[in-house]
Amino acid sequence: MDRKVIFKGRALPMLLLLPQLAVTLVFFIWPAAMAVWQSLLQEDAFGLSSTFVGLENFADVLADPAWRGAAANTAVFASSVAVLALGVALFLAVQADKAIRGQRFYRTMLIWPYAVAPAISAVLWLFLFHPSIGLIGRALNAAGVLWDYQLNGSQAMLLVVIASAWKQVSYNFIFFLAGLQSIPKSVLEAAAIDGARPLRRFWTVVFPLLSPTTFFLLVVNLVYAFFDTFGVIHALTKGGPGKATETLIYKVYVDGVDNLNLGSSAAQSVLLMVFVIALTVVQFRFVERRVHY
Amino acid sequence: MATLNLSAITKSFGATTVLHGIDLAVADGEMIVIVGASGCGKSTLLRIVAGLEAPTTGHVAIGGREVTRLEPADRDIAMVFQNYALYPHMTVAQNMAYGLKIRGTPKDEIARRVAETAGLLGIGPLLARKPRELSGGQRQRVAMGRAIIREPKLFLFDEPLSNLDAKLRVQMRGEIRRLQQRLGVTSLYVTHDQVEAMTLGDRLVVMHQGRAAQVASPMEVWSRPADTYVAGFIGSPAMNLLAGTLAEGGTAVQLKAGPLLRFTDGPRAGGDGRPLTIGVRPEHMLRDGEAIVTVALDLVEPLGSETVLHGMLSSGEVLTARLPGMVPAVGSAMPLAIPAEALHVFDAESGRRLDA
Numbered sequence: 271m272d273r274k275v276i277f278k279g280r281a282l283p284m285l286l287l288l289p290q291l292a293v294t295l296v297f298f299i300w301p302a303a304m305a306v307w308q309s310l311l312q313e314d315a316f317g318l319s320s321t322f323v324g325l326e327n328f329a330d331v332l333a334d335p336a337w338r339g340a341a342a343n344t345a346v347f348a349s350s351v352a353v354l355a356l357g358v359a360l361f362l363a364v365q366a367d368k369a370i371r372g373q374r375f376y377r378t379m380l381i382w383p384y385a386v387a388p389a390i391s392a393v394l395w396l397f398l399f400h401p402s403i404g405l406i407g408r409a410l411n412a413a414g415v416l417w418d419y420q421l422n423g424s425q426a427m428l429l430v431v432i433a434s435a436w437k438q439v440s441y442n443f444i445f446f447l448a449g450l451q452s453i454p455k456s457v458l459e460a461a462a463i464d465g466a467r468p469l470r471r472f473w474t475v476v477f478p479l480l481s482p483t484t485f486f487l488l489v490v491n492l493v494y495a496f497f498d499t500f501g502v503i504h505a506l507t508k509g510g511p512g513k514a515t516e517t518l519i520y521k522v523y524v525d526g527v528d529n530l531n532l533g534s535s536a537a538q539s540v541l542l543m544v545f546v547i548a549l550t551v552v553q554f555r556f557v558e559r560r561v562h563y
Numbered sequence: 564m565a566t567l568n569l570s571a572i573t574k575s576f577g578a579t580t581v582l583h584g585i586d587l588a589v590a591d592g593e594m595i596v597i598v599g600a601s602g603c604g605k606s607t608l609l610r611i612v613a614g615l616e617a618p619t620t621g622h623v624a625i626g627g628r629e630v631t632r633l634e635p636a637d638r639d640i641a642m643v644f645q646n647y648a649l650y651p652h653m654t655v656a657q658n659m660a661y662g663l664k665i666r667g668t669p670k671d672e673i674a675r676r677v678a679e680t681a682g683l684l685g686i687g688p689l690l691a692r693k694p695r696e697l698s699g700g701q702r703q704r705v706a707m708g709r710a711i712i713r714e715p716k717l718f719l720f721d722e723p724l725s726n727l728d729a730k731l732r733v734q735m736r737g738e739i740r741r742l743q744q745r746l747g748v749t750s751l752y753v754t755h756d757q758v759e760a761m762t763l764g765d766r767l768v769v770m771h772q773g774r775a776a777q778v779a780s781p782m783e784v785w786s787r788p789a790d791t792y793v794a795g796f797i798g799s800p801a802m803n804l805l806a807g808t809l810a811e812g813g814t815a816v817q818l819k820a821g822p823l824l825r826f827t828d829g830p831r832a833g834g835d836g837r838p839l840t841i842g843v844r845p846e847h848m849l850r851d852g853e854a855i856v857t858v859a860l861d862l863v864e865p866l867g868s869e870t871v872l873h874g875m876l877s878s879g880e881v882l883t884a885r886l887p888g889m890v891p892a893v894g895s896a897m898p899l900a901i902p903a904e905a906l907h908v909f910d911a912e913s914g915r916r917l918d919a
Contacts, residue, residue: 457649
């Protein structure tokens with residue numbers, strides 16, 4: 271299907287594009303440009319004047335051990351969230367694909383968490399894992415496990431990873447299920463006749479055929495973990511204890527809003543923006559090449 | 564190489580029964596073609612033999628071994644699918660080697676057999692390609708290769724040629740038959756195409772509404788169809804089926820369309836007035852003879868060496884005739900003769916063949 275609508279004048283197409291372009295301009299291009307400009311300035315301690323300092327903010331940020339710590343936290347956090355969310359979603363999708371009865375019910379239930387706001391999902395997990403009021407938190411302590419994510423950094427990280435991954439499982443699940451259902455049944459039957467048991471079939475036929483989906487989701491999940499998990503971290507740990515769960519995006523917020531170090535905060539957000547642009551480019555390049563059929 | 568025995572196979576999906584008790588004994592090295600219109604249960608039967616479906620009742624035995632409850636992997640069979648079902652992410656060589664690899668065949672042995680099979684099928688230059696880089700005919704060959712390479716006890720073909728164009732189909736049909744005879748592997752071949760059925764099978768199973776209407780050699784099916792369904796299904800153009808009643812003490816039939824035809828092979832039982840269906844193949848109709856019917860022609864199809872005539876009899880029944888040479892154009896009424904020695908006699912109610 272290649273039907274192009276051709277407009278006669280210029281006015282109508284411009285008008286139709288305008289709302290889209292206006293939204294992008296006001297909510298993305300303008301703030302992004304402001305961030306880039308801000309990242310080149312340095313404010314005095316009282317916020318009364320600012321001086322142009324070139325790339326000094328970037329140099330400071332990259333040399334700052336606190337920023338490097340946040341980057342390391344982010345690497346651990348983002349990769350754990352992506353692996354957990356993808357793994358669980360794939361497992362659930364395979365089960366849902368097999369289910370014959372109640373498939374629609376099962377699917378609907380699994381899609382629900384996606385509709386829950388990050389802060390609410392955080393509160394939900396808090397009710398489960400809080401050491402004194404959480405169901406699981408109290409059970410763990412009663413069983414002799416010293417569980418308190420407000421004191422133990424690793425436990426705090428584990429909790430924000432679980433809460434963040436939980437929200438993303440639904441999204442991944444939908445894509446994996448669609449991917450599984452687009453694999454021709456006869457290919458799986460051919461593999462069965464060729465002697466492959468279900469587990470072997472999965473790893474040698476199903477999983478490779480899902481790889482374009484998996485790669486797409488990996489990028490989406492990384493972007494999610496980098497940018498969209500602010501709410502979860504803010505509600506659960508506020509980056510603590512200490513700086514144990516302070517990710518790059520959370521540090522942008524802390525430095526800009528709490529510490530009012532606008533230049534540094536802007537430089538950090540520009541770095542993140544460059545990262546996500548790079549990720550998107552990689553995705554478009556690779557997905558094209560890795561589709562098998 | 565093995566025998567295949569099906570006994571009393573039935574299959575129901577919920578309240579719908581698609582197979583009503585199929586029995587079949589296939590000899591070692593025999594090629595059986597299961598033919599029927601769509602929805603007759605032929606593919607379901609094949610999938611039951613493959614183990615992709617479980618029969619509701621009945622048993623499947625391959626080489627004398629009961630396999631009814633076994634997984635497809637444990638049956639030592641190979642199958643060629645209608646859409647080829649090649650693994651899209653593997654090269655041609657990997658596609659063929661997959662089954663061997665799973666069985667733990669040594670690497671050098673796999674390489675040797677892939678090369679040998681590719682040579683046999685003429686796909687050597689394609690080994691490094693992915694299925695999407697192949698034409699329909701090439702994919703078909705790779706699918707065959709994947710089946711052959713494992714040297715299974717049984718080949719199953721599920722309408723393997725129906726996605727190919729007409730010319731390629733004829734060519735591949737010949738190749739499949741030659742290959743099967745050369746390898747001597749017992750085969751089950753499902754098709755809806757009667758030409759494939761006639762040319763490929765040692766024996767045919769003509770299926771109709773979940774039952775085997777006739778199991779016999781192609782020539783037997785053609786010359787002595789077991790019922791009116793088989794009579795109409797095998798042969799092109801289809802056999803003419805005309806209404807009549809038994810007459811003259813069972814020695815003749817009075818056609819509704821007029822003439823009285825005397826049986827040349829002896830009387831039928833049942834007494835005068837018994838309703839019959841008389842079958843005459845279009846190619847057996849004559850221009851001249853004793854029992855003349857007048858056909859109002861409505862379509863004439865000249866095919867060069869012969870002409871196919873379609874028309875209507877005075878009884879309102881349609882009649883098709885295939886005559887040698889050229890024949891007059893549409894619109895004219897034409898007298899044609901029904902030869903008494905070429906009649907097929909069926910009971911009008913049950914549709915079963917009535918022999919003398």
